[in-house]
Amino acid sequence: MTQPIFKAERVAVEDEYYIFDLDATVVREHVYYPTRYGVEIAADLYYSKDLDKSTKHPGLVVGPPFGGVKEQGPGVYANQLAQRGYVVVAFDPASHSYSGGQPRYTGSPDTYLEDFSAAVDFIGILDYVDRNRIGALGICASGGFALGATAQDARIKAVVTSVMYDIPSLAGMPTGQDRADQLEALSLQRWADLDNKSSEVKPHYPSQAAELGSTMPDGFPTLPEFYDFYATKRGWHPHALANITEVSNLSFMNFQINSYWNEISPRPTLLITTKTAHSRAFSETAYEQLQEPKELYIAPAADHVDFYDRVDLIPFDKIDAFFKENLK
Template identity: 35%
Template sequence: MRKVKFKNRNWDTVANLHLPDNFDETQNYPAIVCVHPGSSVKEQTAGLYAKKLAQNGFIALAFDASFQGESGGEPRYLEEPTARVEDIRCAVDYLTTLDFVDKNRIGLLGICAGGGYAANAAMTEKRIKAVGTVVGTNASRAFREANFLETLEAVSAQRTAEANGTEPMITQWTPNSVKEAKQTGIDEFDMLEAIDYYRTSRGKYPTSNNKLLFTSMSNLIMFDAFHLAEFLLTQPLLVIVGDKVGAFGSYRDGFDLYSKAASKNKKIHIVKGASHYDLYDQPKATAEALNELILFFNENLLSK
């Protein structure tokens, strides 16, 4: 693995470039961009998938989103959907500069919110030749189903306060512990599993610090990751979901993306007995997902 950098606008995006076993710089490899979930970083689930894809013959690039992790950009902890989509385009730009990457065999994999961003990017980024999602979510759908008008009022008030000298409001993606969640009345298993993944030794990573700029919420509410997929998402598509359905909605979003996509070559695969977060790192669930992904990318990238 190599740590690398590429530009998005005028800041550095920091990435890990995972290389195949017996890597030979004189050869030409297919490559896959791996997009992490909201609140995540490149060393977590996106890195797990990238490492396994590299072991199966692909160059795999996992990067930190702009404003987060080791990547640059201000303000910090901003979740900006259009910037996250641009991150993907810039990652493709970077891959095309590498002599050992076949510019005509670049694929894309997104996990959770990264799946929504991946689908959205592929609609207009036709250098991407195949798209896979694992528990991909249309994050805006989830936020719009909450008290979104109240949230937008609060964001507007906060922006006014910050324009007049108040410090930016930094909130959290999840409670810091299961105990804290339950004390506030949260007992839904997707959220509890998110805490178990992100806030314990299971998946915790120092640069994934559970911080979210509150004013990001207006961006998230407005952005529909699947808008125009029925016209523009034409590449081969593999959607992977688990059938243990939780409140985060990735099962429903997976079927929504599958049904909307204009792709003639598309498939949805259901991992039986798997929850959203099982497909982040649990060996049985991720092994099944990776088997499907490797077959899919072999068919649509290696055989080209």
Template identity: 35%
Template structure:
């Protein structure tokens, strides 16, 4: 990629809505396995197109940190700092949020490392109830706390002597795209926002990716949640399980290739969730009021063939200017977790340099 955030020999198609199409620098192979329940899956992970989730950099210093959110819950994160930092200078900073059901070592640390290489101070963190952060039962759903944790990360960064608290932005990956939109609406300290492969978890549990979750399915899920709550109240023990009745998850194949193989597997994350708490997503509407984020800018990055692309398209349509949509032609949702050849890091760098001050 060039310093301007474009891939060589690729047209930059800009409409009045500031829409940009970026085509991957390497040919994108079609997903060979359909995302159907019970389908056979390749024994080895697809490590093509620069898949490098566990990337490390000798140009970046890392430090695990602990801090409290506003509810007094301990949050565990990793702070990334460029090695070449000038004493006494305050640097622009980025909070990076991981996908739902993940931990910071899955996608978030890669983005945090790459952006720290570009001169930003970055912070990834485990959401409450996940990874090393506090919260019980494990795998619980509480969108308000997920959203709060972005503001808690801003608290932490903005109180570091080497961070410019007037120049803090956010990158939200997958479900964290929705959580970070909700956080940015109410936290004026977040000066610029980028979402990648964004998911609206509320809309997913209400209607699915393409309307496949019928009313009967949602009602069945709510009945399961209600029954589980009684069982948990009677036994004092959380019930873990899938929590939904969808016969097919449209993005299952690529999810399994990342989370269930050495490509993205983290031993400490068993991805167990608590179905009794899924109902909380039904009341989560992150896009309502998204226009209030303006005049702070939003960059939306999405894979062109991701079934969940509709969430990004909807948010982009609803958001006010300044906004920009970057479509990675031929990429699915998980491709943008770790495939370094097609993730538009140069575009992310130029976007945040423009709106937070040049980090280089």
């Protein structure tokens, strides 16, 4: 019996909203493909206008920060890397933005890992992509998911993380009574969702561009630099207002995404962070868990979110050299 696909909403040209300008030398196409769970993913495919489609090229799949969308950081990276000769897929995770899946904003470590493998499925069947030369790149939370996907998907030949977060490890930090209290509250939230016939999700950022501010209000439930990106004209997107439904946190509290990172070897890893990024410890911890070949690259001072969109700070030459060497 054929399983149904949760259809993505097809974006119209007049509804497109990107936080960056597409380079004049780059082509961007909207593409749609299923995960192994039958959920349709919405993604953007980037490649150079002068790409020779009669031969095969290396491919890259790029995932967004937690709650982010392809029109933000992933598109920034894809736009730059396409100019360097890669065929790049930047995707919306299942149940987020233009990708299908219900309830909206549902998340689990397993589905986030599958998002990467589904992107590999898609890019690997393109006639002009060499399926033996596919790499993954994850920004922020997708850095941890990219490593997790690489650990279970041998088709990913090299992986880069940029200012990574390990969300499952972060969610699993509470112990004892603190953990018990969280489990109790989230378990009861399942009853509330059933009673309300909707899944509780807490938006963090303004839903309308007209409501954007320049200074974070007192008591705002996020770090100032996240506000500076997601709640201002710099990075705001109407589909990037929240992270995941409340009950989704149960999955993260009970998932060890880093259990097999040491088995990524001999495939190479490059972990990129900055000297002053608040997330730096996640990259350093992951580096200790990985086996050679591995590299930890600590860039000069920059905020965590600067590596979402600041093309003058993100070390694209370093990323390009890593993939060129390891996707030969």
